[in-house]
Amino acid sequence: MTQLAEKPDVKELEKPQLIEMLRQMLLIRRFEEKTAEMYSRSKIAGFLHLYIGEEAVAVGAINALNDDDQIVTHYRDHGHALARGIEPERIMAELFGKDTGVSRGKGGSMHLFDAKRSFMGGYAIVGGQLPLACGLAFANQRLRNGRIVLCIFGDGAVNEGAFHESLNLASVWKLPIIFLCENNFFGMGTDIRYVSAVIEVYKRAEAYAIPAEQVDGMDALAMYEVTQRLARHVRAGYGPAFLEAITFRFRGHSMADPELYRKKEEVQRWRGLDPITALRKQLDARGAIDDAAFEALQQDVEEVVNEAVRFAEESPKPPAEALYSNVYYEEPAADA
Amino acid sequence: MTQLAEKPDVKELEKPQLIEMLRQMLLIRRFEEKTAEMYSRSKIAGFLHLYIGEEAVAVGAINALNDDDQIVTHYRDHGHALARGIEPERIMAELFGKDTGVSRGKGGSMHLFDAKRSFMGGYAIVGGQLPLACGLAFANQRLRNGRIVLCIFGDGAVNEGAFHESLNLASVWKLPIIFLCENNFFGMGTDIRYVSAVIEVYKRAEAYAIPAEQVDGMDALAMYEVTQRLARHVRAGYGPAFLEAITFRFRGHSMADPELYRKKEEVQRWRGLDPITALRKQLDARGAIDDAAFEALQQDVEEVVNEAVRFAEESPKPPAEALYSNVYYEEPAADA
Amino acid sequence: MPEIAFREALRMTLREELLADERVVLMGEDIGAYGGSYAVTKGFQQEFGPERVIDTPISEEVIVGCGIGAAMGGLRPMVELMTINFSLLAFDQIVNNAAKICYMSAGQFHVPLVIRMASGAGSQLSSQHSQSMEGWFAHIPGLKVVVPYTPYDARGLLKTAFRDPNPVIFIEHTALYSRKGEVPDGDYALPFGQADVLRKGDDVTLIGYSGSVYQATLAADLLAQDEISAEVLNLRTLRPLDIDAILTSVRKTNRAVVIEDDWKFGGFAGEIAAIIMEQAFDDLDAPVARVCGTDTPIPYAKELEQAALPQPQQIAGAAKGLF
Amino acid sequence: MPEIAFREALRMTLREELLADERVVLMGEDIGAYGGSYAVTKGFQQEFGPERVIDTPISEEVIVGCGIGAAMGGLRPMVELMTINFSLLAFDQIVNNAAKICYMSAGQFHVPLVIRMASGAGSQLSSQHSQSMEGWFAHIPGLKVVVPYTPYDARGLLKTAFRDPNPVIFIEHTALYSRKGEVPDGDYALPFGQADVLRKGDDVTLIGYSGSVYQATLAADLLAQDEISAEVLNLRTLRPLDIDAILTSVRKTNRAVVIEDDWKFGGFAGEIAAIIMEQAFDDLDAPVARVCGTDTPIPYAKELEQAALPQPQQIAGAAKGLF
Ligand SMILES: Cc1ncc(C[n+]2csc(CCOP(=O)(O)OP(=O)(O)O)c2C)c(N)n1
């Protein structure tokens, strides 16, 4: 693994980098709107969990990491995968269940993987990825490769035993992990206030002597700033850090969600805090973008997403033999 | 269940009650010394976990509860069973694997049960009894029967996922439970400092907004005082409480333990703080006991323990059919 | 008799239990405000209140352990685990506590607990969300394992589950929730351990449970086209297992195919095959055939997933192979 | 060849792996300062340091998950779970992650992890500490399951486990640790999926694995007294399973008894019996017999516990019943 240079401080971010972050957020938004459309047209099946509204969390945090830092996340993973730079068409192809998908059609929406980009996977058992993050970080520590792990999970995962065991182990062994909790106040249809003894999630990290912060997850630059700061701390060998990002999902938990459990007004209020509008304003203030440039970005993203759909549509299905491959490890083919 | 009167405050404990507590501690001590002897004579088999050195925790805490409050504990359960008033001979018979044992020879040392005394069992999967405590307390809450649950576990159990899930649930649902952690600084051969991010166990309860205290587990009266105070709080419906008792086991983890992991000096230092000597001094100061009375107690306990062994020896083995009974619930026989 | 959906049969019964017995409480993830991930408890929290129909944290181990303790403590709890895949997180509580407390305490305590969970594949949920582990529960002494196929089964067996003083694992195949079937208005209960001869036949016995019974009936249709008369057996419960019904049918047809969504190797179909061959060896004209899931995790892509599951054509083919 | 104990064979091999490969780390509860609850790693922490031989918190789920992640991340970890009973707390990690990551990622990641655990009953540890769930692991595609009987097996198979790029569940019956057997000094590895004909015979095949092979050999002695020549098959691995060796032997003897400590109903012995009857139906003079643990939790009392486990007399009796 080549150790890449650290990313610049938020204040030193140049125009192109700021624009790129905005582009990624627009891409995630448009990409997911399209997946919803494709789901209703039965091009995509299974569970589809949209990230719309939470884009700033993924884009801010992941852009602040080194490119070879590892990411391990949950089933709501499109945003994280796109922010990490995985090709939209290969993600769309995965959702279409095609052989050209990132997981060759075996994983689907909840299980995106990309070894080349140290994207260690989306996992669908709530809390199940936290122990894996400990192991990945443990390996980094032993191999002294300078890589850290970004472990992403939701507010609902905090009540799983795996959360407790993982934070304790990470703290005792000083593992290089940033635990990033995307607190969108709901675990499926359950309000965090009814199921969590302490609703300020970051405070629970104190029980493990892990430094913890809370951040506005609707502000991409704030996410970038705090993630980079924590990454330095973690990379320096001081042990894990915990970050609670306050955010909100604008859509239902999954496409199947009737949303009986929350008020339209609440959703509306949050839509008013749209992270994309927010970042656009910030860039505007820095004179980094004008309307024309913004529309150009939208244009660009629109084409990328349409191209992704075309690619997915035209891609071949996995061959019948694929059912039986990869159950056990196989020597990689020459091209791999 | 008849609701019994609460126990008196520690200052109001009368001489007979104080003497009884001392007697219980002597009984536990002598009983277990005898079980060790019987183990080496192969009268007892399996795992045998001695409580010697920790007697004040069980005696102080359990005497402060109402007699119909429920106790659920771990495999190191002889002390808790004796303090709850279960007949020594029926416990010894259980260890001998006899039909007259509290669990009719099916449970052995790690699984003592006594429904009549609301002794809900000793459990051998570390942390496995905490979820049960939540359920028992939940039932008490719904049945409004005024009973609370004393859930006993060790410092090692604190790192199990079950601990986390149970404390969170108990707090959110305001369940009537006292979580009693017997912190003897070792989980089997592992020093708490190497495996727990926060070694002051009671502080971990803060992550669940559960009021928590630390107490000298070598002081029976201090145990009594704090347990009774917490019991009032819990019984009043304010939700669970957490108590960390600092104690030490004078013997190995189990009879099989070579004790490679700790220094003789450390054990000696703690033996100097013997909880029985300590309580005897306190009673002496209160003029509640003199040497003659103490020797009488020892005499009495000696006879009780010998009688228990005789009873166990002479008791019949379980009938061969017992292997197949109780796999599923059976209507109780007339006498039960 | 009126036709209602499998889901309705469950709802009807759960409502009756909630109305009939104060001690009945339902606990689980998203069974309240959300209405249940498969809408089985929809509206219940509004009707019975959050004290009776309780949303839990995402903490499978304590949800189940709490159900066990509540049952020991005098309530009549029903715990919903959303899906069988998540039961792995509560396996210790189920195997080491629920199934053993009555035994270890020599009958001083027992655990009248119903644990419901959805099972099965077929909705493109990929490997972690598509498992069928009914056989693992059936392996454990101390548990009872219920696997209804029809709405009639669902209602009658759930009733019995709430009358049973032991821990009952009640498994619902997701493909069945919306399927309709006749259910009498009146109250009735179906005993555990009594299989149902869903279709009479003379040439071969197709044995299934839960969702796989449906595949068996489709296979029976295919076989009928070839003048092969298949008897279809719906097991209804795996523990206790109605061995008599299985042997009676096989002694008549002299051939059997066992169908199971779960992996074949080390699966429950092997137990059924072994029992038949042990006890009806001389009645068999051919070894018992098994048609099960492929020896792979379940993939996401539709065609691959379908290929991983027992198909009517395969079952019919296996049956014909016995002649 | 020198005779060494099963435990020694494991120690020798683990030491070699630690010496040979920097990436090898051992993690588990009490494997360091305490020396391992069955003394398999005694002295290792002193020799290799706490960085290589690591005491973990009592947190089975993260211990296993950490092993999986470490394996994905480039190490060669060995996780010790103390006993198979505690593996239930890590079942989700084993079933949903270890066994599926290679598949779900289409081979982009794999999990070269060895998970060791002690298994079996017979020491009066009562219901929660006496289970044998080898068959459950064997049921899961993506895992390999190793069940050594002799010290020779233990050394050769553990070597192979460390060479395998997949998650390997390595199960050690507690009754075997102190048993001695011949082990060559030199380095050697035993391939997975090759059973061992421990004793040649013509009249009946006794099939066992891990601890149950010992009962099988005792039964063979009893049968010899009645002029019945029993062949004893030691399976060595359950996944992959050496079906050829089983069939070859049964085609010769025409009779088979499968012995397993675990509960019979829904257990792995049923799979073996089913396979034999499916593939050697016409070679059988009698249905395959199974001698397994009783359908009860394991009780504490000595006589009751012994009655719950397969005994040589029972095995011999079952074998005679086939004539
Ligand atoms: C162990 C487990 N239990 C339950 C589920 C079902 N489930 C899927 S997502 C989810 C809610 C998770 O909420 P949160 O962690 O806050 O993430 P979010 O969906 O809000 O991003 C639940 C209960 C599951 N997948 N795994």
Ligand SMILES: Cc1ncc(C[n+]2csc(CCOP(=O)(O)OP(=O)(O)O)c2C)c(N)n1
């Ligand atoms: C789930 C589980 N893991 C491991 C064990 C083995 N074990 C038995 S007792 C014990 C140590 C527990 O220590 P602690 O909770 O501090 O209680 P103590 O023995 O010190 O009273 C361990 C690791 C077990 N019984 N259950």
Ligand SMILES: [Mg+2]
């Ligand atoms: Mg959430």
Ligand SMILES: [Mg+2]
């Ligand atoms: Mg301890």
